[in-house]
Amino acid sequence: MIKNAVGRMVPTQINGQEAVPFMGVGKYKPNKRKFNSQIETSADYPLDGNKQVKSLKVAMIKSGLKDGMRISTHHHFRNGDLIANKVFDIAHELGVKDLIWFPSASFPCHEHLIQYLEDGTIARIEGSMNGPLGRYCSEGKMKGVAVLRSHGGRYQSVQDGEVEIDIAIIGASSADSFGNANGLNGKSASGLLGFALADSQYANKVIVVTDNMVEFPCVPWQIQGNYVDFTVLLDEIGIPEKIISGTTQITKSPDRLFIAELTAKFCDQAGIIKNGFSFQAGAGGTSLAIGDYFGKIMSEKGIKARFARGGSNKYLVKMLEEGLIDYILDGQTFDLDGVRSMRENSNHVWTSPFTSYNYHGKGNFAGMVDVVILGATEVDLNFNANVVTHSDGYLLHGIGGWQNCLFSKTVILPIPLFRNRIPIIRDEVTTICGPGELIDVIVTERGIAINPLRIDLIEKMKHSDLPIKTLRELKQEAEAICGKMDAPVLSDEIVAAIKWVDGTIIDVVRKVVS
Amino acid sequence: MIKNAVGRMVPTQINGQEAVPFMGVGKYKPNKRKFNSQIETSADYPLDGNKQVKSLKVAMIKSGLKDGMRISTHHHFRNGDLIANKVFDIAHELGVKDLIWFPSASFPCHEHLIQYLEDGTIARIEGSMNGPLGRYCSEGKMKGVAVLRSHGGRYQSVQDGEVEIDIAIIGASSADSFGNANGLNGKSASGLLGFALADSQYANKVIVVTDNMVEFPCVPWQIQGNYVDFTVLLDEIGIPEKIISGTTQITKSPDRLFIAELTAKFCDQAGIIKNGFSFQAGAGGTSLAIGDYFGKIMSEKGIKARFARGGSNKYLVKMLEEGLIDYILDGQTFDLDGVRSMRENSNHVWTSPFTSYNYHGKGNFAGMVDVVILGATEVDLNFNANVVTHSDGYLLHGIGGWQNCLFSKTVILPIPLFRNRIPIIRDEVTTICGPGELIDVIVTERGIAINPLRIDLIEKMKHSDLPIKTLRELKQEAEAICGKMDAPVLSDEIVAAIKWVDGTIIDVVRKVVS
Numbered sequence A, B: 001m002i003k004n005a006v007g008r009m010v011p012t013q014i015n016g017q018e019a020v021p022f023m024g025v026g027k028y029k030p031n032k033r034k035f036n037s038q039i040e041t042s043a044d045y046p047l048d049g050n051k052q053v054k055s056l057k058v059a060m061i062k063s064g065l066k067d068g069m070r071i072s073t074h075h076h077f078r079n080g081d082l083i084a085n086k087v088f089d090i091a092h093e094l095g096v097k098d099l100i101w102f103p104s105a106s107f108p109c110h111e112h113l114i115q116y117l118e119d120g121t122i123a124r125i126e127g128s129m130n131g132p133l134g135r136y137c138s139e140g141k142m143k144g145v146a147v148l149r150s151h152g153g154r155y156q157s158v159q160d161g162e163v164e165i166d167i168a169i170i171g172a173s174s175a176d177s178f179g180n181a182n183g184l185n186g187k188s189a190s191g192l193l194g195f196a197l198a199d200s201q202y203a204n205k206v207i208v209v210t211d212n213m214v215e216f217p218c219v220p221w222q223i224q225g226n227y228v229d230f231t232v233l234l235d236e237i238g239i240p241e242k243i244i245s246g247t248t249q250i251t252k253s254p255d256r257l258f259i260a261e262l263t264a265k266f267c268d269q270a271g272i273i274k275n276g277f278s279f280q281a282g283a284g285g286t287s288l289a290i291g292d293y294f295g296k297i298m299s300e301k302g303i304k305a306r307f308a309r310g311g312s313n314k315y316l317v318k319m320l321e322e323g324l325i326d327y328i329l330d331g332q333t334f335d336l337d338g339v340r341s342m343r344e345n346s347n348h349v350w351t352s353p354f355t356s357y358n359y360h361g362k363g364n365f366a367g368m369v370d371v372v373i374l375g376a377t378e379v380d381l382n383f384n385a386n387v388v389t390h391s392d393g394y395l396l397h398g399i400g401g402w403q404n405c406l407f408s409k410t411v412i413l414p415i416p417l418f419r420n421r422i423p424i425i426r427d428e429v430t431t432i433c434g435p436g437e438l439i440d441v442i443v444t445e446r447g448i449a450i451n452p453l454r455i456d457l458i459e460k461m462k463h464s465d466l467p468i469k470t471l472r473e474l475k476q477e478a479e480a481i482c483g484k485m486d487a488p489v490l491s492d493e494i495v496a497a498i499k500w501v502d503g504t505i506i507d508v509v510r511k512v513v514s
Helices: A056-062 A083-093 A108-118 A132-138 A151-159 A194-202 A254-269 A285-301 A314-321 A336-344 A455-460 A471-482 B056-062 B083-093 B108-118 B132-138 B151-159 B194-202 B254-269 B285-301 B314-321 B336-344 B455-460 B471-482
Strands: A070-073 A099-103 A122-125 A146-148 A167-172 A205-210 A230-233 A278-280 A305-309 A325-330 A348-350 A371-373 A378-380 A410-414 A441-444 A447-450 A490-499 A505-512 B070-073 B099-103 B122-125 B146-148 B167-172 B205-210 B230-233 B278-280 B305-309 B325-330 B348-350 B371-373 B378-380 B410-414 B441-444 B447-450 B490-499 B505-512
Touching: A056 A083, A056 A167, A056 A205, A056 A230, A070 A083, A083 A099, A083 A108, A083 A167, A108 A122, A108 A132, A132 A490, A132 A505, A151 A194, A167 A194, A254 A285, A254 A410, A254 A441, A285 A314, A285 A410, A305 A314, A314 A325, A314 A336, A325 A336, A336 A348, A441 A471, A447 A471, B056 B083, B056 B167, B056 B205, B056 B230, B070 B083, B083 B099, B083 B108, B083 B167, B108 B122, B108 B132, B132 B490, B132 B505, B151 B194, B167 B194, B254 B285, B254 B410, B254 B441, B285 B314, B285 B410, B305 B314, B314 B325, B314 B336, B325 B336, B336 B348, B441 B471, B447 B471
Parallel strands: A070 A099, A070 A167, A099 A122, A146 A490, A167 A205, A205 A230, A278 A305, A278 A371, A305 A325, A325 A348, A371 A410, A410 A441, B070 B099, B070 B167, B099 B122, B146 B490, B167 B205, B205 B230, B278 B305, B278 B371, B305 B325, B325 B348, B371 B410, B410 B441
Antiparallel strands: A441 A447, A490 A505, B441 B447, B490 B505
16 A cells, blocks of 8 residues: 555555556656557458347357456446347356456346346446446445546556456447447437447457448448457347436535526636637536526627537536527537437537547547536545545446546536535545646536646635635534534455546545444 | 569568569468457556657657667658658757658658658668659669559558568648547548558557547547557647648640540440449549449439549549439548548448458458559550559559459549550550559550450440440550560669559569669
């Protein structure tokens, strides 16, 4: 164990592989070369381009499935995904053991897989775990240590050869038998397939699974068939109503609306909302409300944004269609309006973790965004923030693009001062996911705290009528109401590692003592 | 020297690098891994994404230009290119020596560079040479051995690490300061930037040069800024009227029109022109005429093609717009209608040498094309064909996508029986660029020869009214008119090597004895 640059004790080995402790933002310079996959030859593939095999099982057998392999899947179908469960049902049926599951994220629908963690089909999960699997992991029941990465970090880990994927199984709402695929058309349309990009480029074997096999060419090819080994047609790959939740709605909570309004006012007064600016907000109810307030301010003042980064939704699409935004640069669509717009509007552009987030490229889009609105479960007085664990120690959320977005010019976390009477401002956050130096503003219902490092913002808000306070003041207010919470009692046992965007270890998650 | 699978003596070393002799189609199985570039980190790039430097010279110096480096450029601006000359003017000015020029193709406008081959700024050219540079090379004046590759072979060589590019200079008619770029917009629009794809992905340093710097994001990003080190704004990067020749016209020669008509009739009678079929024809006058005849047949019979592969032009665009073709899968646009269509019509899809031609991928598009129409300078009685040298031994043409297209289901070469009283059917072609086993039909003004390997086609044409003959018969007819030509007298000295699509050596070009 070694103390890293944010003061956390982290291991130098994880699952038998060397691990580099977090060294500070931009400090780790890898002197290595990227992963180099085996050179393939077209002589080994059907000349007529038809790579379709009769079932996923056949594709997995032909891909050489065996004990200990690393299998990847993706969360384009979110909580409506039917593929990952099917993949491990097949692996179980074939008696394969000790697989490493490398999802881009997992959801409650994957609770089905706990039986395979129990019986040894799956040894461990390397990927974000939303809900039941995170709880299972927190309780120390998983055989290996989970590894959580951001969207950009996942791309980085594969590109850099930190993670070698044996078999990638990519679900697509449209594909041709050659393997060209997209998420734009078909009954399971979810918008785009960016989370599978790294897997398609670098995995040893790539299987594309679809419920909508179209004649070549399937365009646009978000996944290029030239990377694909086998294609499979299934009856269904996702449950449409769960892929697109349809419940992406602006919050109705007066507290949340107030936080949203404060955030928008702050951005306006700080001069962030100006012609040609850019922003990214998430799909949560508060974020949607902030986007909506942004739109109102922009309309009133005749301001146009150059681009908005998605997660897109009907509100963002409306802004694009009304001409308030030149471009949506989208990483995932959260509702059917997002899917439609991406399919029809060439200014609604699909991006990928490579273009937007990969830290080990020649730059990425994250730093070009003027302001980004993110969530957090906890923040400490140094603005370090947590997004994966709750204050009781349970690992219940994925990182998503959260860490990557911290490179935006201004990072704002609009969060309620307490949740279920638990204050969110802590002496020490349970898990550090992002270093405070990258987090600029915390907006709560009782006031706004600006990171002392942002002298420029403090200066700009000097005469503001908004409730500018220090984090310490906000913490005291919360504790005056709720009392001070003790840190959770955790075991020494490490159940998960949290990677920073450069592949170093920023923190670990420990087993919850129940 | 060793005899390869088509009976040609080829060296086992070229320019000091190991060379594998051609082993037969699909026989060489590389047991190697792809090129792995250095892992970069965003920490070394401007956080605001602005990579613009004040001049190409500054970009080249910052890229670490030094003696012996391999520098790549691209032929998107064809004979109107202003970049390659400027690059080597700068190198010369800086006193750098022994550079290897790795163009995707060179044109007569690059005759300017002969002075740098003379003075040692450039040691050798690895790339197709159309015109003066080929003549210069043929005369044995170049210091090293030229290496010619197909479009797909060029991608393969870079991907496989056979060729390591030190600095790639990519000209684009539109770019942003981050390096996202396309060839669709701006005064120098030429359609797409596919020939630079491998360079962007694998070169150690990548410079994007444009005369139309737009605000981020430049979409669509045919070249992704995440691969780019520096961007440069120049006054002009190409001469628009030479980029798009504007002279892409159907042949008016009665002989050529007759050959075109014969070719179309052959395809019709052989059952190739049918609903859902696909075809690729080039941009030459005869090829255009064939496409036009195809269109007439399709209109008459109510037949629709699933896709046509471009080189696109106004004739192909018209077919797309009239609904005779579902998709154009385009590798380069030859006129302004092609550029416009690609910009505006989402069914006019830009492809790349990776998707279409790279033999060392998991398949490519070439084998999915039902019929492809290609040219040739010479053919022998075994259907082996030459596309780079003339019968006098001079190397005057590039390979382009020619070798890659040979994997189409039916390959037809419509060629005049003789040119300038020189018969094109030879005992032995001057240079073998494609093995006869992949060439199915030769159409001349005096008859059509079907490769004996294509029993199916011979059977289909058994009762045809078309003049089906053997290649030997056609050869005799030509020689009866023109007399038999002797093979050119060539030196033993090798001036160029011709790579097959898998990186092996299919033939060499020898110095012309003048």
